[in-house]
Amino acid sequence: MKRVLITAGGSGIGLAMAQAFDADDYEIHVTDVNEAALNALPSHFKGHLADASAEEDMKAVFKKITQAGGLDALCANAGIAGPTAAIEDVALADWQTCVSVNLEGAFLAAKYAAPLMKTAGRGSIVITSSTAGQYGYPFRAPYAAAKWAMIGLMKTLAMELGPYGIRANAICPGAVEGPRMEGVLEREASAKGMTRDEVYAGYAVGTSMRSFVEASDIADMAVFLSSDKARLVSGQVIAVDGHTENPDPKI
Template sequence: MKRVLITAGAGGIGRAMAEAFEVAGYEVWVTDVDADALSGCPAGWQCHQASAADEDQMAAVFAQIDRLDVLCANAGVAGPTALVEDIELADWRSCVSVNLEGAFLAAKYAAPLMKEAGRGAITLTSSTAGLFGYPNRAPYAAAKWAVIGLMKTLAMELGPFGVRANAICPGAVEGPRMEGVLAREADAKGMTRDEVYRGYAAGTSMRSFVEASDIADMAVFLASDQARMVSGQVIAVDGHTENPDPRI
């Protein structure tokens, strides 16, 4: 049975990924900082409380893994919603740490296992914020752009060992995390939540948010043999974002 490790896998997009991989027949390992969310995971999953940006905690998780077929480095936080001049350095660093360093640490410890096996697939969760500039979201956008650079480098370094690396760029995903973003952005821009929501939806060709299951389906595909020659790619699952903020 193939094994997948998903960071931030106990809720949101990560939980959808874990459920999709389980259906696909994988042995599922997840890490998450949320103990309550982990306690609600299925009994058959290997669940570990760990911060993706804490090297000691991630090293302890990987010390228990003797092989790994798929890594989904999915951990991320929205970070502050404010103009650049109003962002505190501590908030910038916190956002970049989880979104970028979390992906780096997961890849750092997964790479030797996959190189030894001569196969593997790494998928990093970026964002459409890694494809466009996003007003009031500077640290998040900067980190998600950097995640793509990390992925491109992983693809080049690991390709000779039969290991592929790709990045998924979700658009606006229905769920609690996006609701928090909508509320903060509405407050920052003096708008209502619904106005911000409609603005995000209007910025896509499909005029709609996406579901976490849409992201999960892409992750399972990228891990599959059907994607055996797909590497170094940035794949948006976003209903085609035309403009991240059509109001400006």
């Protein structure tokens, strides 16, 4: 049985990934900082209470995965939205926290997954970036900077690890239905002097498909990228966003 680790897999996109890999007969390992979310996972999932941006936590998780038999796929999915504010109003501490969780979380997961995958001579690393990693996003400087950097990390991993049979790709979700996006909508509405519904409509109108996406859409792409059907797909930035045309929603 193949084995996958999904960081921040207790809810949202991460949970959808865990469910999709489970349906594809993977052994599921999930990290999360929310113990209640881990306790709510199906009993056959392996939950690990860990902060993806804390090195000692991730060392402990990978020690258990090594003992379990190694790793076939990694979904470096941990992330936070960070502050929504004009650049002059962004506190350094908020910038550092956002960059740490998003970028350092992906770095640590890849750092400890790579030796296991090198030993096996194969593996797939999927990093959850964002369409904010493809465009500039007003009022979202820390988040956009981190997500751009994650794409640079992914492309470097693809080049560095490719000779060992390890592939690396990034998924860039657009506006994903769910509680996290609701928080973003409320904060952007406040920052831009708009209503929540106006911002929501702006996101949808800003895509050629005129739609938000579901977490399951992101999960399906992660499973595909980790499958043999994508055996020569590496170093790619793949948006699952309904084709974003306007990254700064306006009516």
